[in-house]
Amino acid sequence: MMLRSMMLAVAIGFGALPALPFGPTPALASEFTGRFLLETHDGKRVNDESFAGRIRLMAFGYTYCPDVCPTALSTMASALDLLGTKANQVVPLFVTVDPKRDTPAQLKDYMAAFGPRFIGLTGTVQMTDAAAKAFRVRYEIHPPEDGDPNHYVVDHSAGIFIMNRDGSFAAKLGYMADANEVAERLRQVMDGEKK
Amino acid sequence: MLDRRSFIAAALASALPWPAVAGKVAQGLFIAETPKPLTNVDIRDNQGQPAGIESWRGKPALVNLWASWCLPCVAELPALDRLKPIIEAEGLRVIALCLDRSGAVGAVNSYARLGIRNLAVHVDHQRQAGEAFGVAVLPTTLLLNEKAEEVARFVGGAAWDGPESLTLLRALIAGKKLETAMSPPLVRPTANP
Numbered sequence: 582m583m584l585r586s587m588m589l590a591v592a593i594g595f596g597a598l599p600a601l602p603f604g605p606t607p608a609l610a611s612e613f614t615g616r617f618l619l620e621t622h623d624g625k626r627v628n629d630e631s632f633a634g635r636i637r638l639m640a641f642g643y644t645y646c647p648d649v650c651p652t653a654l655s656t657m658a659s660a661l662d663l664l665g666t667k668a669n670q671v672v673p674l675f676v677t678v679d680p681k682r683d684t685p686a687q688l689k690d691y692m693a694a695f696g697p698r699f700i701g702l703t704g705t706v707q708m709t710d711a712a713a714k715a716f717r718v719r720y721e722i723h724p725p726e727d728g729d730p731n732h733y734v735v736d737h738s739a740g741i742f743i744m745n746r747d748g749s750f751a752a753k754l755g756y757m758a759d760a761n762e763v764a765e766r767l768r769q770v771m772d773g774e775k776k
Numbered sequence: 777m778l779d780r781r782s783f784i785a786a787a788l789a790s791a792l793p794w795p796a797v798a799g800k801v802a803q804g805l806f807i808a809e810t811p812k813p814l815t816n817v818d819i820r821d822n823q824g825q826p827a828g829i830e831s832w833r834g835k836p837a838l839v840n841l842w843a844s845w846c847l848p849c850v851a852e853l854p855a856l857d858r859l860k861p862i863i864e865a866e867g868l869r870v871i872a873l874c875l876d877r878s879g880a881v882g883a884v885n886s887y888a889r890l891g892i893r894n895l896a897v898h899v900d901h902q903r904q905a906g907e908a909f910g911v912a913v914l915p916t917t918l919l920l921n922e923k924a925e926e927v928a929r930f931v932g933g934a935a936w937d938g939p940e941s942l943t944l945l946r947a948l949i950a951g952k953k954l955e956t957a958m959s960p961p962l963v964r965p966t967a968n969p
Binding site for chain 1: 916
């Protein structure tokens with residue numbers, strides 16, 4: 582619990598000081614910018630500014646989970662349920678890191694399982710790569726074990742991002758976060774704006 | 777309060793590894809140190825009638841958490857469907873609990889698509905089961921004793937009607953202490969079922 586609150590505190594700090602600590606550190610290949618240019622599952626080209634004015638609840642992943650599937654999108658959907666009408670202020674986004682298989686049609690179908698609010702984002706490999714880098718999400722494509730080029734495995738860093746209405750970073754929650762925690766952080770972001 | 781310098785150091789340290797966990801979730805059989813009572817959640821059948829934990833007591837049970845959007849879950853459902861008539865005759869309940877938001881509709885459609893004949897529809901009516909049971913990835917299969925307490929869980933897909941699984945489940949029925957070595961092998965689907 583303490584560790585979790587500490588990480589949360591640090592994560593908030595990370596958002597508050599975007600440019601300060603990260604510049605000179607060679608281990609950090611890229612800065613967290615939260616920028617992206619992608620296509621929705623309806624084929625519309627969007628960037629981070631397209632959602633200005635709404636809080637974004639974001640996850641990265643892929644629909645072809647080969648062995649186990651994270652329940653992050655279910656958690657996000659339940660968190661929005663918990664918010665009631667306040668959920669209208671939030672746009673849930675899912676960015677694929679596997680655009681080769683996650684075509685707009687595939688994503689659209691998948692998003693439908695989590696509710697009409699969910700928007701799946703894909704693009705060319707360059708576009709999804711750039712988005713993952715901008716959120717410092719790491720992923721690796723593993724070669725197929727059986728020689729079939731469509732049977733590769735993707736590992737990625739899981740978690741749920743909350744971005745402010747202006748697209749800046751608000752929080753990142755771990756993959757074990759439950760719907761109550763996600764809803765609470767969203768409420769905190771909304772309440773923080775009122776002060 | 778952290779001073780600025782230590783705050784920045786902490787921020788740096790934390791910023792380096794945002795853990796890559798999704799592909800690294802521990803899979804296989806995990807034995808509970810002591811049997812753990814399940815949190816009660818609202819589980820319904822395809823008629824909307826209660827079909828939850830209260831009705832599972834009296835016999836050990838296998839409770840498989842799945843969703844229609846989860847490829848490895850859907851891939852292992854046919855094996856569970858084949859398992860059910862074999863192992864229920866020996867005294868184990870086999871329950872496939874669908875976590876779809878669409879409720880019974882998602883479960884019924886998946887069953888039809890896969891030709892599932894034996895499994896009954898169980899749905900997580902209030903969408904609480906994943907959290908209540910501490911399940912962060914699917915599929916996860918809970919093994920319960922006759923008091924509906926969790927004695928073990930299997931994370932990942934398995935050939936549930938295979939010999940290793942049958943040995944494990946027969947040990948559960950007999951009330952024997954389960955061991956990690958009894959784990960059936962993990963099965964990874966190779967194609968979209």
